[in-house]
Amino acid sequence: MNIYRQELRMLTPSAIYWSLGMLVCLLLFMLIYPPVAADVQGLEAVLANFPLEMRKALGLSSLNLARVLEFYAFVFLYILLIGAVFAMKSSLAVLSEEARSKTTDFLLSKPVSRFVIVTAKWGAVLTALLLQSILLILFSYMIVRIYGSFSSSLFLLITLSLIQMQLFFSALGLFLAALVRRMRSVLPLALGIVFGFFLVQIINQSVGERALGYITPFAYFDPATIVQHGAYNPTLVIINLSVSAVLVIAGYMAYHKKDFAAQ
């Protein structure tokens, strides 16, 4: 528990900044909702000039932006992006912290097993992510409510996709951090990987190649698709959970076998 508390303490400032970032992003987007809703025909006329592929890529082909929840779904894609980067970065950071700050000797010579260390560290990340989602559900509900009424269950479906996607990226971060011997900087790596997956989703949407949809969590939890079906795709939810589980198990194994050689 002591490692968990310590890691959570070290994570808290960045968790607060990133959560605020998400809320600010939502607020700024919501500010343009009233004019968009007022002149949705005008907007659609403009968008009609864009190639269909591009509209698909931006998730605009099926959403009716005049409806507040569908506008929220459109904005949520960007919140997902921020959340994914945060999840990945945090996971990479906590598990490579010892190698970067050279505190390996301190922590690993303590009477704890590596299993406990990984569990405590990753547990702290999951806790931060969970708190972030709770915060986001509360505040975004209040914010969106200002602009109109909507189905709460659909709102929850959209918003809860964040934590599921974060599970994937934090699992991937855990795995990579356990695998790599020394990681110099964490944020550029997290950004690169998350945007890589996002790019796959953009290509997936504009080309409509279904196979691509299976390899990126941005397709598993595409807000526009969730709005369209009013539900998650159960297969994709299970794929997400399974892939995350495999990554976590592989990460634990890699960390357990790792040699922490002198710095």
Added chain:
Amino acid sequence: MDVIKTVKLTKCYGTARGIIDVSLSVQEGEIFGFIGPNGAGKSTTIRLLLGLIYPTSGEAAIFGEDCIKRGPQIRQNIGYLPSEVFYYDNMRVIDLLKYSASFYHNVDQQRIYRLAEIMDLDLHRKIDDLSYGNKKKVGIVQGLLHQPRLIILDEPTSGLDPLMQQNFFNLIREENRQGATVLFSSHILGEVQKLCSRVAIIKEGRIISIEDIHALHNKNYKRFKIDFHDQVDAGYFNIEGVADLSTAPGSAAFLFKGRLNQMIDKIHGLNLINLTVEEPSLEEIFMHYYERES
């Protein structure tokens, strides 16, 4: 009882050498020196004992239990001071020490303050702001605060001023008197000599000798310096047991290990101007008699 026992412990990093067939046994209550040049494998051995790295082959046990399988339990009773100390920068010294203490059963919090006082360590400063020597002190307190039964010190004195080194040595001796076993790794023979009863000498990954520190001294290594009027061959003093020989017309200097009479007989026939016979430093002994053995 053997507190530390390794049998043919070997670690390879890929194809690079780590350590090869290291067999050691350190008895309860002794201060055991572990000496060798930088890169000889001292830290590798220590990291294997602590379970930071896994052995390629061989076995290591502490308190009679396997270092890998029972690592967490064993480490409950080990205090470790790494050669280079790094801690979470954003913490204050006291926060770090309390964090460290939280890993062990029944730590006497007062002990933190007592140790900090002995080492003259300011507990309320940020670790980030500390000098290397002060970080080292944090390392010392952190390694001793839970009254470990085995203390492992890896180059502990670098960065400490002489007064602090003295305090530190006294502290280690005191812990030893209370029953702690100490593994003291260093490349400075002088400090090992001050503290240890036995010493293992490691070179290029292999233990080349394990010696009683007093026996090491009593082996009759002498340093000779001779000035004389005679003309002698350059090879005159080059007999068995002589090392580091330097000669010039009318003088010679060398280290000698062997029967003194034999050397005195050699010198006896010369017309001497000056003769000094000194106790060589352990550095010299090490350099000229152990370096050649592998």
